[in-house]
Each structure stands twice: as structure tokens, then as C-alpha cells.
Amino acid sequence: MQEAELQLIDGRLVLSRETAGLWLGLGYVRAALEKSGFKVGQPVLPGGAPQDFTDSLTEIFNNNNSGNILFIGCHSVSLPMVLEALLRTSPCRKARKVCLGGPGTLRLSRLLMERFTFLDAVVEGAGEDAAVEIGGFWKGGPFPRSRNLVIRVGEKIIGKAMPADSAAWFDLWPYCEMPLNGSHVAPVAWSRGCDCNCLHCVVSAQNGRLQRKDLDSVMGDIHRLMTDHGIRHFDMIDDYLGGTRTAVEQFCERAEKIDITWNCSLRTEVIDESLAARMFSAGCRHVYIGLESACQSIRSALGKPSPLAEALRAVEHCRKFMSVTCSFIWGFPFESLPDFVRTLALIRELRADGVDTASSPFVPFPGSPLTAEYAGKLIYDPDLAPLALGLFDKLPEIAQGLVRKHPDIFTAFGLLPDENFHRKVRLYEEFQQLN
Ligand code: SF4
Structure with missing residues (x-):
């Protein structure tokens, strides 16, 4: 070798x-x-x-x-x-x-x-x-x-590190031979990027505008994983599948001809009941939908493209056919305590209806417009950062030292200044214990 x-x-x-x-x-x-x-x-x-x-x-x-x-x-x-x-x-x-x-x-x-x-x-x-x-x-x-x-x-x-050229990137590269570690699920990407620029999100900064890989190439990746690794279930890791209703329909048309199941993230404005039914018959078994907040004013402030009522209808359509996870983000300075309580109430309602939920405080990842807006004003609290990051019981000493020394680099370990944050944390912890 x-x-x-x-x-x-x-x-x-x-x-x-x-x-x-x-x-x-x-x-x-x-x-x-x-x-x-x-x-x-x-x-x-x-x-x-x-x-x-x-x-x-x-x-x-x-x-x-x-x-x-x-x-x-x-x-x-x-x-x-x-x-x-x-x-x-x-x-x-x-x-x-x-x-x-x-x-x-x-x-x-x-x-x-x-x-x-x-x-x-x-x-x-x-x-x-x-x-x-x-x-x-x-x-x-x-x-x-x-x-x-x-x-x-x-x-x-x-060099200045401008956004990458939107070349025909991953059409050019053959599917990689990944160590799958015996997993029965494989990640596949059809698109990356997003044409929106929501305040809390890094997708546009990271991946630029929405680009789709040629669908033949995606199906080639899937066939190869089926043949070489016996994989039958695919995790479509696009920032959101396809981007448009037509694109989702095109994917369904190809997927329903083969015996596979798959999960994806979805933009809610593309979904109605007939498309949810079609996705199910094409093998979709789980969708992930970012609701972020139960308050229209917060969703609007973040720049979420669809109205809350429409997003909730999309959840309802999907839930008839497949399992659904809705995600929420809280801890914005412009989110009042009543706004936050409404979000907790919606989480409770959705859970009672059998919808899975994921929720966490906002993490100021570099690249999101909100992180840029609050540059220099982030709060560093080693006891609260793990709550947002979810991986640590306590921030490792090494991380704490570097974060203290370079707060402008390690913004993800900070929190936005929100006068209600500690109260929200207490309410959130009580809510998690009771629900
Ligand atoms: S939250 Fe969703 S719609 Fe908004 S920029 Fe990120 S990927 Fe796009």
C-alpha cells in the first residue's frame, strides 16, 4: 500500500x-x-x-x-x-x-x-x-x-476567507467510502445551503445559497450504499430536503421505485396533506421541522419564512403519516417571559399529540447574523454554557481557559444578554422535570 x-x-x-x-x-x-x-x-x-x-x-x-x-x-x-x-x-x-x-x-x-x-x-x-x-x-x-x-x-x-465559490461542488466528487461502523443507516446529501438568512442560523454562511446535486447522482449514491453495504434506511442530511415542493416530488418519484426508507428536514411551506402522503409512500418515515418559537413575533424577528399557523398545519399533515420532531430555540433578548411560556405550552401540546420535540437555548455560533449583532456583548457563564451545548456536564477546564482568553473566537460558549435568561432556565428545568 x-x-x-x-x-x-x-x-x-x-x-x-x-x-x-x-x-x-x-x-x-x-x-x-x-x-x-x-x-x-x-x-x-x-x-x-x-x-x-x-x-x-x-x-x-x-x-x-x-x-x-x-x-x-x-x-x-x-x-x-x-x-x-x-x-x-x-x-x-x-x-x-x-x-x-x-x-x-x-x-x-x-x-x-x-x-x-x-x-x-x-x-x-x-x-x-x-x-x-x-x-x-x-x-x-x-x-x-x-x-x-x-x-x-x-x-x-x-487570504480573506470569502464565502466559497458556488461551484458544482459535490456533483464533481464521487460518493466517499465512509466508515459506517456497521450502521444500518447512512447519511446522504442532495442539496446544501439555503436562500433564507434567518437571524439565528449559520446555514447560509456555511453553505451559501441552495444548491442541489444532480438527482441521478444522489440516486447513484443510494444504490451504491444499498449494494455495497446493504443499507436500506437513509438519513437525508440536506439543510432541508430539496427546497421546493417540485423538488420534493421529484425525489419521491425516484425513491418510490426502490425499497428504501428515509428521514429528512423539511421547509414547512412546501407541505400539504397530499405531499405528506406521497412522501410516506416513497419511504419517508420521519421528518424534522424547525419551529423555533410558539410566537409569530419571534419567528418574524428571526426571519422564519412561513407563518406559525402554516407551520403547525404542516406538522399536522406530516404527523398523519410519519413521526415528527419539532425543534425550538429560546433565550433571545427579544423573547419576553410570556413568549417563552407560550413556547413551553406548545411543546407540551405537541408532546401530548405524540410529536417528538427538541429544545435548547440559542447558541451564538460564529456565522449567524444574531451572533454578529451581539459581538462583544455575549455573557460567559461556565455553568450555563453546557445547558446550551448539551454535550458537557461541566465545561472542561481546557475549554474554559481558552474561552476566557479568546471570547471573540469561542462565541458558541457564550450567551446572548437576556435579562430574563436565568428565570427562563429555571422555568425550563421545572418544565423538563414535569413533562
Ligand atoms: S432556519 Fe431554515 S429557513 Fe432559516 S436560514 Fe436556516 S435553513 Fe434556511
Whole structure:
């Protein structure tokens, strides 16, 4: 076997590696690199409890010597642990180049390069083209042209990290061979991006405007996973499936010809009862719908495109045929206590009707318009951040130290200034115990 030139590391914090598999985004980067002739090592998926994540990564950086280039994908929540592990191991990495990417770097590339001098490059957003170009550059090829890349050359930091070009990205790359870890479910993407720009959301900043992959190519991915891995259930991980009613119908037309089941996220304005019925007959068994709030004024303030009444009708249509999860976000400064109580009441009603719900305080991920609006005004409370992030009982010491030192980078560990926040937390905890 040829020696690898590059090593991909999936730097997400996930609750279970058995079900997580390889991050699909990193899988596409791998496919792009391999198609361009790079020898890529088997992706590394660090495991372990969130509290031990830095130690797991440190061990990997110390002991995995595959390839002279490390591409590390990370999420905002794992970013301090990844950086700490890189910092600890920087003397032993010597000639190895390090490129950081994934949603965790969004809007942060220059700051990261300035403050963490052991980083050689940072990619923001879709990373397939940038990874191929920077890999080529470090092998002696031409200077990278990707707009979403910041690179260190000697003492200089070059690049502005603009949004990635909306190239025909993943049509170009064959489906990646992901480690599925024996899972019976595989992630598949048909589209990415969104034409809305809701205040609380990072999808547009991360993935740009809605782009769809050629449907033949998606069905090819599905057939390959069926044939090669015996997979029959697919998690359609599009930011929302297809984007339009016509697109969802086209997908159904293809899916109903094969024996599969699938889940997806949906935009509520495309759904009526007949489409919900058609989705079910095409194999859809679960939909995920972001309601965010029970108050029309909050939904409007966030920029949610459909009226609340229409969104609730969509939930009702879907519920007749398949299971539904509705998600809610709270803790906005413009959300009054009565607004919040109405949201809790709607959650209770939906649960009583058999709808699953997910709810959490707003997390100021870099890239959302709301995070930008409150830059410099976020509150850092190590006891409350875990509530929003959901992965920690308590924020690890390492994260706390870095967050205190670089609050403008680790915004995801902060909270928006909301005078009612502590009261909302108490009400929320009481509500969770009773319901
Ligand atoms: S919340 Fe949904 S509709 Fe709004 S920007 Fe994000 S993906 Fe688009």
C-alpha cells in the first residue's frame, strides 16, 4: 500500500462513534482529494467522552504519523479542544502542515491564524476545492485560488476567507467510502445551503445559497450504499430536503421505485396533506421541522419564512403519516417571559399529540447574523454554557481557559444578554422535570 500524503481527522465531539460514522463533509473532502490523485490515509475518528477529547486528540497527533499534511474538521464546540491538542503537540509535529476546516472555523479564519501560529491554513465553509488546492500548493504546485482559504506563507497570512465559490461542488466528487461502523443507516446529501438568512442560523454562511446535486447522482449514491453495504434506511442530511415542493416530488418519484426508507428536514411551506402522503409512500418515515418559537413575533424577528399557523398545519399533515420532531430555540433578548411560556405550552401540546420535540437555548455560533449583532456583548457563564451545548456536564477546564482568553473566537460558549435568561432556565428545568 502506498504511503499516505494526507491525513484527515474528524474533530467533532460526538456522543457515539458507533452511530456517527465519518462526517459527510469530511468524506467529500476525502473524495475530492483522492479524485485529484492524493494518497489519503484512512480518516481518523477520535472517540472518548467529551471530557477526554483533548487527550484522545493529543494521542492521535503524537502517534499517527500518516501523511505530512493534517486536515482537521471541527465544530465550534470541539474547537478549543482541537486547538489545545495541537498546541500541546506542536513541537513533535515539526514538518507536518496543519489545515483546519469545518463549521467551527466559520468567520474566524484570520483570527485563528493570527492567534494560533501553529496553524498553516484555515478553510471556511465547503472545503473540497480548497483542500485540493492547498494540498497541491504544499507539494510544490501553484498558489491556491480558493476564496474561502487563509494560508500562512512565511511570516505572512494571505487570504480573506470569502464565502466559497458556488461551484458544482459535490456533483464533481464521487460518493466517499465512509466508515459506517456497521450502521444500518447512512447519511446522504442532495442539496446544501439555503436562500433564507434567518437571524439565528449559520446555514447560509456555511453553505451559501441552495444548491442541489444532480438527482441521478444522489440516486447513484443510494444504490451504491444499498449494494455495497446493504443499507436500506437513509438519513437525508440536506439543510432541508430539496427546497421546493417540485423538488420534493421529484425525489419521491425516484425513491418510490426502490425499497428504501428515509428521514429528512423539511421547509414547512412546501407541505400539504397530499405531499405528506406521497412522501410516506416513497419511504419517508420521519421528518424534522424547525419551529423555533410558539410566537409569530419571534419567528418574524428571526426571519422564519412561513407563518406559525402554516407551520403547525404542516406538522399536522406530516404527523398523519410519519413521526415528527419539532425543534425550538429560546433565550433571545427579544423573547419576553410570556413568549417563552407560550413556547413551553406548545411543546407540551405537541408532546401530548405524540410529536417528538427538541429544545435548547440559542447558541451564538460564529456565522449567524444574531451572533454578529451581539459581538462583544455575549455573557460567559461556565455553568450555563453546557445547558446550551448539551454535550458537557461541566465545561472542561481546557475549554474554559481558552474561552476566557479568546471570547471573540469561542462565541458558541457564550450567551446572548437576556435579562430574563436565568428565570427562563429555571422555568425550563421545572418544565423538563414535569413533562
Ligand atoms: S432556519 Fe431554515 S429557513 Fe432559516 S436560514 Fe436556516 S435553513 Fe434556511
